[in-house]
Amino acid sequence: MIRLLSSPSPVGSEIFAVIALLVLSLIVLLILRHYLPLRTTPAYLLVPVFFALWLPATIVLLVPIDLASNASDEATKGIWLPPRALLVSWRISYWLTFVLTWFILPILAEYSDAGYREPKDRVLYSLRQNAQYYALVFGSAVLGLVYFFISYGPSFTSLKGLILALAYCWGLILAIYLMGHGLVAIPRNLVRNSSASSRLRRLQGQAPKLYEKMEDAMLNLEELEVQVSELSKRKTGSARNFQDWIEELSDICNIPESRPRSTLPRADNDGRIVPTVITEKYLADLTRQLSRARHAKSRYIDEWDHLLRDASKTQAILDSAASKKLDLGSSSPGSSFWEKITILTPYTRYLLYCRIIPYLRIFLGGFLALASICIIWSELVKAALPSLSVIRYTVIHHWTGNDDRVGFAGQLIAALWIMYMCAAALHSVTEVKVWRGRALVRRNTAHESAFWYAGQVAKLTVPLSYNFVTFLSRKVYQDTTFYYILGQYVDLTPLGKWFDYLFPVLVLVPVFATLFGLYGKVKRLFGFGVDIGDEDEESQTSYGTGSWREGRDLIERELNGTSISRRLDEAASRSADGRGRTAPILTVPAARNEGARTPFATSPSYRDQPVTRTTPSSRAEILDSEAEDDSFFANLGHRFKNTFDTMDTPKWLQEIGDGFKKPKWMGGNDEAGEGSNRAGRDDSDIRRWFGGDGRIRL
Structure with missing residues (x-):
C-alpha cells in the first residue's frame, strides 16, 4: 500500500477514496436509521436527506485530498487524485449541495408540512410558503447584481460570481455564530459532566421546565384531538364534502373513551x-x-425519558461510592449498544464510571478547549498576521524550499480540524432553541425537521471548509480546485475578499456570550432572548419555581412510579379493563398562593381536576413540600400558619370555662357558655378573644 501511494499512479489513492466513500455511506445510513424508520419513511424524504448528509461528508474528505494533489513531487503526496477526477468530484459535490440547500430541501420541507391531501395542493402550498423567502433573497441579489455589473460589466461570470459569493457570505454568517458558540459549549460540557454530583444537579434543574413543556405539549395535542372529535360529529352541511379527510383525522387521533381528558368542550363554547x-x-x-403537536409530544416524552435515564444512572454512580460496586440494572430499550453490554463486573464498572471516565472527560475537554483556542486565534490573525496561524503549522509538514506541501499526516490533521469546526456548529444547531420547535427524535423525527436539519448540515459545511482552507498560506490554497470552484468568485471583488477575511473576527461575540452567560442575562433583563441549553449554573440552582429541588422530587416520583400522570394512566387502564374497584379521583390540593406551587398542581393537564379533601397531616406535608422553594420569610409564614391551623385545643384550655360564667360583654350567657363548653375548640379558642376567626395572620 505504501508503495502504491508513493508511486506516480493514483490507483492506491483511488482505492482509498472509494473505501472511504463506502464507509461514509454506511455511517450516513446508520444516522438515518437512528432518527427515522427506514421502512415506513417515503423515498422522497430518504433520498434527498441521504445526499444532504453524504455530500458534505465527501467535501470534508475532498478538502485534504485537494490540498495534497497540487504537489509537484509525488513522493510528498498523501492521498491524491488526478486533476480531472478532482474537478469532476468537486463539481458534483458542490453544485448538488448548492441545489439541495437552496431549492430542493426547503420546497420538500414545506411540502411534507403542508397538511393537504393531494400532491398538487402540497406543491402549491410549498411554493407559496417559500415565495417570501425567495423574494427576500432575490431582492438582496438585485443590489449585488448592480454592484457586480458596474464593476465587471454584464456577463455570465459576474452572475455566477454573485450567486456563489452571496451564498457563501450568508452561510459564513450563520456558521461563524454557531461555531463560536459550539467551540465553548463542547469543552465546557465535557468538563462539567466529569463530576457526577454537578451533572445530577443540572439534570434536576432542567427537569421542571422540561416536564412543564411536556405537559403543555400533551395539553395542546388533547385540545386538537377534542377539536377533531367535535368535527367528526358533523354529518351535514359543508362537512359532508370532506368526510374521508375527517375520518382520517379521527383515525390519527384514536382517542379512547376511557382516557381522562383535562380539556373538555363546554356547552357554551362548542x-x-x-x-x-x-x-x-x-x-x-x-x-x-x-x-x-404529535411530534412535539413525542419529542418532549423522548427528552424526558432520556433525562430520567441519565438521572437514574448518575444517582447510581453517586451511590456506588460507598460499596465500590455499580449496578445500573437492566438496560432500557432506548439504550445504546455499549450500554447493553454486561461483560463488566460491578466493581470494574465502578472503576470505569467513577475513576476512568471522569478523568477522560477532563482530559478531552481540556484538549478540545485548546483546539478551540487555536481556531479562534487563527481566525483573529488570518488577515493581519497569517504566518502566526497555529492551524497552518499543524497541517503543513513537507517544506520543499519556499514551497509549502501537505502530506498524509497533514491531510489527517486537516480532516480532524474541519470535522471539529463542523461539529461545533452542528452542536449549536441542536442546542439553540429558536428553530420553530424543530428537533431530532430517535426513530420518530418529523419529516419537516429532518429536511431542515439536513439542510443546515449542507449549508454550514461548505463555508466552514473554505474558511479552514484560508487558514493556510496562499501558495497552498490558491492552487487547489476548491479555490477554482468557489474561492476565486469570493475574491472577485474587494468587498467579498475583505468580508471573507474580516468577518470571522466576529467569532469573539458568540464566544464571549457563551463563556460569560450573556444569553441568560439578556433574557432576564429584557424578558426575552435565545434559549440555549447550557445556561449558567446559578440560574438553575436558584430558589423558586423550576429549581433543582423541585426537579429532584419530580424525578424521584417518576422513577418510583408515584407521579400523578402515571397513576392517572394506571387508573384509566384499570377502569377500561373493568377489573377490580373503580379508580379513585387522584388530585393535588391547590397551592395557597401563586408563589408556592408544585409542577403537578399547576401543570396544565390537571388544572381542571376536582379537588378532594385531605387530612391535616397530609395537607401539612404537601404544603411543606410546596413551600420548600419559597423565600425565607414566606417559608416562615407558611410554617407558622400551618402549625396554628393543625393545632388542637388542649384539654386544660377547654375546661377553663367550666368553673366560671362568662360576662355579657364577652358575648356569653348560660346557654352560650354551655354551648361553648360543648363545642370545645370552636367557641372556646383563646385566639378569638382578640378578634378575627381564630387564625393568626402574618
Whole structure:
C-alpha cells in the first residue's frame, strides 16, 4: 500500500477514496436509521436527506485530498487524485449541495408540512410558503447584481460570481455564530459532566421546565384531538364534502373513551371549537397543527425519558461510592449498544464510571478547549498576521524550499480540524432553541425537521471548509480546485475578499456570550432572548419555581412510579379493563398562593381536576413540600400558619370555662357558655378573644 501511494499512479489513492466513500455511506445510513424508520419513511424524504448528509461528508474528505494533489513531487503526496477526477468530484459535490440547500430541501420541507391531501395542493402550498423567502433573497441579489455589473460589466461570470459569493457570505454568517458558540459549549460540557454530583444537579434543574413543556405539549395535542372529535360529529352541511379527510383525522387521533381528558368542550363554547363552514384550508391547517403537536409530544416524552435515564444512572454512580460496586440494572430499550453490554463486573464498572471516565472527560475537554483556542486565534490573525496561524503549522509538514506541501499526516490533521469546526456548529444547531420547535427524535423525527436539519448540515459545511482552507498560506490554497470552484468568485471583488477575511473576527461575540452567560442575562433583563441549553449554573440552582429541588422530587416520583400522570394512566387502564374497584379521583390540593406551587398542581393537564379533601397531616406535608422553594420569610409564614391551623385545643384550655360564667360583654350567657363548653375548640379558642376567626395572620 505504501508503495502504491508513493508511486506516480493514483490507483492506491483511488482505492482509498472509494473505501472511504463506502464507509461514509454506511455511517450516513446508520444516522438515518437512528432518527427515522427506514421502512415506513417515503423515498422522497430518504433520498434527498441521504445526499444532504453524504455530500458534505465527501467535501470534508475532498478538502485534504485537494490540498495534497497540487504537489509537484509525488513522493510528498498523501492521498491524491488526478486533476480531472478532482474537478469532476468537486463539481458534483458542490453544485448538488448548492441545489439541495437552496431549492430542493426547503420546497420538500414545506411540502411534507403542508397538511393537504393531494400532491398538487402540497406543491402549491410549498411554493407559496417559500415565495417570501425567495423574494427576500432575490431582492438582496438585485443590489449585488448592480454592484457586480458596474464593476465587471454584464456577463455570465459576474452572475455566477454573485450567486456563489452571496451564498457563501450568508452561510459564513450563520456558521461563524454557531461555531463560536459550539467551540465553548463542547469543552465546557465535557468538563462539567466529569463530576457526577454537578451533572445530577443540572439534570434536576432542567427537569421542571422540561416536564412543564411536556405537559403543555400533551395539553395542546388533547385540545386538537377534542377539536377533531367535535368535527367528526358533523354529518351535514359543508362537512359532508370532506368526510374521508375527517375520518382520517379521527383515525390519527384514536382517542379512547376511557382516557381522562383535562380539556373538555363546554356547552357554551362548542361553536367556537369548530367553525360553521368547513373549508379545505381549515382542514389542512388542522392536519398540520395535529402533526406538529404529535411530534412535539413525542419529542418532549423522548427528552424526558432520556433525562430520567441519565438521572437514574448518575444517582447510581453517586451511590456506588460507598460499596465500590455499580449496578445500573437492566438496560432500557432506548439504550445504546455499549450500554447493553454486561461483560463488566460491578466493581470494574465502578472503576470505569467513577475513576476512568471522569478523568477522560477532563482530559478531552481540556484538549478540545485548546483546539478551540487555536481556531479562534487563527481566525483573529488570518488577515493581519497569517504566518502566526497555529492551524497552518499543524497541517503543513513537507517544506520543499519556499514551497509549502501537505502530506498524509497533514491531510489527517486537516480532516480532524474541519470535522471539529463542523461539529461545533452542528452542536449549536441542536442546542439553540429558536428553530420553530424543530428537533431530532430517535426513530420518530418529523419529516419537516429532518429536511431542515439536513439542510443546515449542507449549508454550514461548505463555508466552514473554505474558511479552514484560508487558514493556510496562499501558495497552498490558491492552487487547489476548491479555490477554482468557489474561492476565486469570493475574491472577485474587494468587498467579498475583505468580508471573507474580516468577518470571522466576529467569532469573539458568540464566544464571549457563551463563556460569560450573556444569553441568560439578556433574557432576564429584557424578558426575552435565545434559549440555549447550557445556561449558567446559578440560574438553575436558584430558589423558586423550576429549581433543582423541585426537579429532584419530580424525578424521584417518576422513577418510583408515584407521579400523578402515571397513576392517572394506571387508573384509566384499570377502569377500561373493568377489573377490580373503580379508580379513585387522584388530585393535588391547590397551592395557597401563586408563589408556592408544585409542577403537578399547576401543570396544565390537571388544572381542571376536582379537588378532594385531605387530612391535616397530609395537607401539612404537601404544603411543606410546596413551600420548600419559597423565600425565607414566606417559608416562615407558611410554617407558622400551618402549625396554628393543625393545632388542637388542649384539654386544660377547654375546661377553663367550666368553673366560671362568662360576662355579657364577652358575648356569653348560660346557654352560650354551655354551648361553648360543648363545642370545645370552636367557641372556646383563646385566639378569638382578640378578634378575627381564630387564625393568626402574618
